[in-house]
Amino acid sequence: MAKYKAFNVHDLYPADYVFPWDKFESDPDGYQFTSEDIAYTNAMELEKYELKTPMTPYEKQALRRWVASGHSVREAPPSKYLCAYPSHLSPDFLDVYRIDKELDAATKGMSKEQKLAYLQEHTGCSAETLAERQKREENELLHKQTPEAAREKIRMLQRQLCYIWIFLSQEGLYEDADAFVKNHMDEPTPFENEW
Numbered sequence: 001m002a003k004y005k006a007f008n009v010h011d012l013y014p015a016d017y018v019f020p021w022d023k024f025e026s027d028p029d030g031y032q033f034t035s036e037d038i039a040y041t042n043a044m045e046l047e048k049y050e051l052k053t054p055m056t057p058y059e060k061q062a063l064r065r066w067v068a069s070g071h072s073v074r075e076a077p078p079s080k081y082l083c084a085y086p087s088h089l090s091p092d093f094l095d096v097y098r099i100d101k102e103l104d105a106a107t108k109g110m111s112k113e114q115k116l117a118y119l120q121e122h123t124g125c126s127a128e129t130l131a132e133r134q135k136r137e138e139n140e141l142l143h144k145q146t147p148e149a150a151r152e153k154i155r156m157l158q159r160q161l162c163y164i165w166i167f168l169s170q171e172g173l174y175e176d177a178d179a180f181v182k183n184h185m186d187e188p189t190p191f192e193n194e195w
Contacts (some may be wrong), residue, residue: 009050011070012043024163033159035070041162048049048169049073059094066093072162081119121140 024031046067074092107115168177
């Protein structure tokens with residue numbers, strides 16, 4: 001019988017890893033985050049997430065595979081049921097995983113038409129209108145045409161936000177920041193209309 005190695009979150013990044021704060025602080029906008037930086041951030045985020053989030057062993061295993069593949073716990077995987085997630089919500093991995101499993105179980109054995117009818121009834125999802133399809137296609141085209149430099153800038157900003165989140169957590173300010181975000185969730189972010 002094969003014995004599996006016990007999971008250790010610290011195996012997700014190099015053992016000798018130390019974040020170069022001096023380089024980062026000397027030029028935060030120009031700092032290029034390395035794959036080790038991202039792996040460390042994701043691992044620390046996973047460790048904290050597991051401590052405060054009840055999960056089944058299967059959910060924990062799926063989440064660990066997601067993080068080990070280079071993703072954040074707060075990053076949602078692709079879903080078969082896009083209509084189950086309102087656009088104003090930002091589900092994390094576990095939200096999508098759980099809802100997808102529930103919908104898989106609920107629609108097991110149904111035909112394609114029956115599944116569509118079930119989803120329309122239970123998630124508020126309706127058939128895509130012509131205008132919605134055209135808007136979706138425009139967005140897909142825009143996404144495909146976005147220059148790599150703009151994508152890299154977006155990724156850099158996402159990484160900076162991640163490090164700010166880590167700082168807030170380490171300083172014990174996460175609850176305050178989370179409350180602020182919840183209180184201002186309906187307000188547009190700066191330059192939101194430019195996108």
